[in-house]
Amino acid sequence: MNLTLHVWRQKNPQAKGQMVTYPAREISPNMSFLEMLDIVNEELVLKGEEPIAFDHDCREGICGMCSLVINGIAHGHERGTTVCQLHMRHFKDGQEITIEPWRAKPFPVLRDLIVDRSALDRIMMAGGFISVNAGGAPDANALPVPKEHAELAMDAAACIGCGACVASCKNASAMLFMSAKICQFAHLPQGQPERMDRVRKMVAAMDAEGFGNCTNQYECEAVCPKEISVRFIAEMNRDYWRAWL
Amino acid sequence: MGGFFQFAKSSIGSKVLMALSGAVLLLWITGHMLGNLQIYAGQDALNSYAEKLRSVAVFLYVVRVVMLVIVLTHIVTSVMLWVENRRARSSRYAYNNTVQATVGSRTMIWSGLLVFVFVIYHLAHLTWGQIHPEFAHLVQKLPGGGERPDVYSMVVLGYQNGLISGSYIIAMLCLWFHLSHGFSSLFQTLGLTSVKYRPLIERAGPVFATIVVAANISIPLTVLLGLVKPAVGGLP
Ligand code: SF4
Ligand code: FES
Numbered sequence: 001m002n003l004t005l006h007v008w009r010q011k012n013p014q015a016k017g018q019m020v021t022y023p024a025r026e027i028s029p030n031m032s033f034l035e036m037l038d039i040v041n042e043e044l045v046l047k048g049e050e051p052i053a054f055d056h057d058c059r060e061g062i063c064g065m066c067s068l069v070i071n072g073i074a075h076g077h078e079r080g081t082t083v084c085q086l087h088m089r090h091f092k093d094g095q096e097i098t099i100e101p102w103r104a105k106p107f108p109v110l111r112d113l114i115v116d117r118s119a120l121d122r123i124m125m126a127g128g129f130i131s132v133n134a135g136g137a138p139d140a141n142a143l144p145v146p147k148e149h150a151e152l153a154m155d156a157a158a159c160i161g162c163g164a165c166v167a168s169c170k171n172a173s174a175m176l177f178m179s180a181k182i183c184q185f186a187h188l189p190q191g192q193p194e195r196m197d198r199v200r201k202m203v204a205a206m207d208a209e210g211f212g213n214c215t216n217q218y219e220c221e222a223v224c225p226k227e228i229s230v231r232f233i234a235e236m237n238r239d240y241w242r243a244w245l
Numbered sequence: 246m247g248g249f250f251q252f253a254k255s256s257i258g259s260k261v262l263m264a265l266s267g268a269v270l271l272l273w274i275t276g277h278m279l280g281n282l283q284i285y286a287g288q289d290a291l292n293s294y295a296e297k298l299r300s301v302a303v304f305l306y307v308v309r310v311v312m313l314v315i316v317l318t319h320i321v322t323s324v325m326l327w328v329e330n331r332r333a334r335s336s337r338y339a340y341n342n343t344v345q346a347t348v349g350s351r352t353m354i355w356s357g358l359l360v361f362v363f364v365i366y367h368l369a370h371l372t373w374g375q376i377h378p379e380f381a382h383l384v385q386k387l388p389g390g391g392e393r394p395d396v397y398s399m400v401v402l403g404y405q406n407g408l409i410s411g412s413y414i415i416a417m418l419c420l421w422f423h424l425s426h427g428f429s430s431l432f433q434t435l436g437l438t439s440v441k442y443r444p445l446i447e448r449a450g451p452v453f454a455t456i457v458v459a460a461n462i463s464i465p466l467t468v469l470l471g472l473v474k475p476a477v478g479g480l481p
Contacts, residue, residue, distance in 0.1 A: 006339070019339055072342025098340035105335040170346060171330035173256075203257055212333030213256045213326045215353065216430040217346035230433070231440050238436025240257040244248065 001027045001093045005040065007052055008100045010109050013116075017109065019098070022052075029089035033076065034059060034066060036088055037099075053112040061085040061225060064160030067167070068113055069100040074164035074223040082162065082225040102167035106174075106209040117163050119209040120177060126205035127198040128181045130190050149187045156184040158226040165220035165228075171212030176220035178206055179232035186239060196243035203240055256329075257434075259322040264434040266319040267427050271453075273312065274424070278460050285467075288397040288476040292385050295396040320361065327354045349426035349450075356423040363416035370409070371399060377409070385476070401468050401475050410465035417458045424454035 003024040010017030024040050031039070034056050041051035057065040066084040070076040076086045091097065101109050106119040145153075159180035166174045182199050185191025191198075214233060221230045252258035280298075283291045299305060349356070369376045380403040385395035404410045429450030432438040438446050467473045 008339070069338065069340075072338055072340040073344060100338055100340065103334060103336050103338055105333050109336075168344070170334075170343075170351060172333035173330070175256075203255055207256050210333055211256075212330035213260060214434075215326075215330070215350060216426075216433045217350045219344055219346050222344035229440070231438070231443070234433050234436045234438045236436075237257055237261070237434055240255075241252075241261050241435070244252045244258070 001029060001088060001091070003027060003036075003091065003094070004096045006096065006098045007113070008109075009052070009112055010101075011111065013108050013110055027088055029087070031088045032059065032084055033068070033070070033086045033088065034084050053114050055114045056084055059084040062160060064162035067102050067115065067117075067162060067164070069102065069167055071098050074102065074167040075162075075225050079222065080225060080227045082160075085225075102163055104163075104166045104172035104211065106172075106211055107163065107166065115163075117161075119211070120161055120163060120174065122209065123174070123178065123202055123205045124181060127194070127201035130185060130194060132190075143189055145188060153184050153187040153191075156180045156182075156187070156228065156232055159184075159224075159228055160226060162225060164223045164225060166211065168219045168223040169212065169214070170217055170219060171215055173212040173214045173220075174206055174209075175211075175214040175233050175236070176224060176228055176230065178202060179230075179236035180228045182236050182239065183232040186235065195239065199236060199239045200243050253322075256326075259326055260434045262318055263322040263326065264431040266315045266322070267431050269315045270319060271424070271428060271431075274420075274457055278457050281464055282460060284397065284400060284464055284473060288385065288395070291397045291400075292393055292395060296393050299394075316361075320357075323354065323357060347426060349422040350430070352422060353426060356419040359419040360416060360423055363412065363419070366412070367416075370403065371396075377403060377406075395476070398476050400464070401473060404465040404468040405475075407469070410469055413465050414462055417462050420461075421454045421458040424457060425451040428453045 001024075005022045005024055006019045007022060008017060009020045022040055022044070024036055025043075027036050027039060034054070037052060037054060044051045055065045055067050057063040059066070061082040061084060064082075066075075066082050068075070068083045070083065070086075075081060075083045076090070078086050078090055099113065101107075101113045102115045102117075104115075107115040107117055109115050157180070159177060161177065163174075163177065165176035166172055169176075182202060185198065186195055216230075216233075218230050221228065253262055280294060283294050343351070366376065370380070374382050380399050383395040383398045383402075384392040385398070386392050404413070427450070429447050432442075432446045464473070
C-alpha cells in the first residue's frame with residue numbers, strides 16, 4: 001500500500017509545531033500502524049532527517065503508551081483498539097492519513113507526537129489507591145466479593161491510562177479515566193473505607209490539572225481501547241455529590 | 246456554606262448544579278406547555294387560567310424570584326464550564342472528527358443562549374408588554390361587568406404576525422436541540438442511570454423534546470392556518 005501522511009512535527013514543548021506531509025511507500029496491510037511509522041522513520045533516517053517521535057512500549061495493547069490521533073479519532077477508527085494493535089488493512093491504498101498528538105492543555109507536547117501524561121499520574125497520587133496495612137496475605141475466602149461486583153471492578157480496572165478519552169473528548173475532560181480509577185475500588189470491599197475521601201481528592205486533583213468538564217457526549221467511550229463504559233462516570237458523579245452530604 | 250462553594254466550584258459540583266437547575270427548568274417548561282395548550286379550550290378557558298395564576302400574587306412573586314435564581318444558576322454554571330472546557334483544549338486538532346456525540350450535545354451553549362434571548366423577548370412581548378404594545382394589555386370584558394387580561398387575544402393576534410410566529414418557531418427548534426440532550430444528560434450527571442436504563446434515558450430526551458416542541462409550535466401554526474381564530478368581538 002502507498003499512503004500520504006500528514007504528521008504533526010514539533011521540536012520541543014516551546015516550539016510552534018506544524019503539519020508535515022510524508023509519503024509512506026510499500027506498506028504491508030499486515031503491519032500495525034506503528035510498524036508503518038517505523039518504515040517511514042527508517043526512510044527519514046536514511047535521508048538524514050529527524051525521525052518522527054511517537055510513544056510506544058508493549059505494542060500489544062496493554063501498556064497504554066501508544067497515543068496517536070488518526071484522522072481526528074484517538075487510536076484510530078477501529079473500536080476497542082490501541083493504535084499499536086491497529087493494522088494497516090483497515091486503511092485504503094492511497095489514503096491520506098492525518099496523525100496528531102493527544103491535544104489537551106494538561107498534556108503538553110514534548111516532541112512531535114509525544115505528550116506528557118504525568119497529569120494522570122498526579123491524579124492517581126491524590127487517591128487512586130487503597131491504604132493497606134501490611135501483614136500476611138488474607139485467606140482467599142476471608143473477604144467474600146459477589147461475582148458481579150468483581151466483574152465490574154475488573155471492567156473498570158481494564159483502563160490502561162492511555163488518555164485517549166481526554167484526547168477525544170470535545171472538552172478535554174479526563175472523566176472516563178477518573179471514573180475507571182475510582183470505580184475499580186468502589187465495587188470492592190477493600191475500596192469502601194476511603195471511598196468518599198478518594199472521589200473528593202481525585203476530583204480536586206483533576207480540576208487542578210486543568211482538564212475540562214464532561215458534557216455527556218460519550219466520545220471517550222467510543223475511542224477507549226478498553227471499552228470502558230460511561231456508566232462509571234455516572235457512578236463517580238453519584239459518589240461525588242454523596243461525598244458532600 | 247464554605248463547603249457548598251467548594252462543591253459548586255468543582256467540576257462535578259457545578260455540573261450537578263447545572264443539572265439540578267436544568268431539571269427545574271424542565272418541569273417549568275412542561276407546566277408552561279400544558280398551560281399553553283389551554284388555548285385550544287377557547288378564550289374563556291385560557292383567560293381564567295391566566296387569571297387564576299395571577300390571583301395568587303404572593304406566590305407569583307416567589308415563583309418569579311425562584312425561577313430567576315434557577316435560570317441564573319443554570320447560565321452561570323454552564324458558561325463557566327464552557328469557558329473551562331475551551332481552555333482545556335488549548336490547541337485545536339487539524340483534523341476534527343466525531344464518533345458518537347450528537348449535534349444537540351455539541352451545541353448546548355448556543356442553543357441555550359438563543360433560547361435565553363428568546364425568553365427575554367417573549368417576556369418583553371407578553372409579560373412586560375414592551376415590544377409589541379399593540380398586542381399587550383388587552384382586556385376581556387366580562388358579561389357580568391368587570392374585565393380581565395385577555396391572554397387569548399394577545400397570543401392569537403400576536404401569532405397572526407408571521408415574524409412573531411417565525412421567531413417563536415425558530416426558538417422552539419433551538420429548544421428541541423437543547424432539551425433532547427439536556428433531558429438525557431441530567432440523569433448521567435446526577436448518576437441516576439444504570440446500564441439497564443441507559444437506552445431508555447437516551448431515547449427519552451429526544452422524545453420529551455419532540456412532545457414539548459411540537460405542542461408549543463402547534464399554537465402559532467394553528468393560528469397562522471386560521472384554525473385558532475381571534476375571539477369574537479375583536480379588539481376592545
Ligand atoms: S478510560 Fe480508556 S481511553 Fe481513558 S485512559 Fe483508560 S483506557 Fe485510555
Ligand atoms: S504500545 Fe502498549 S498499548 Fe500500544
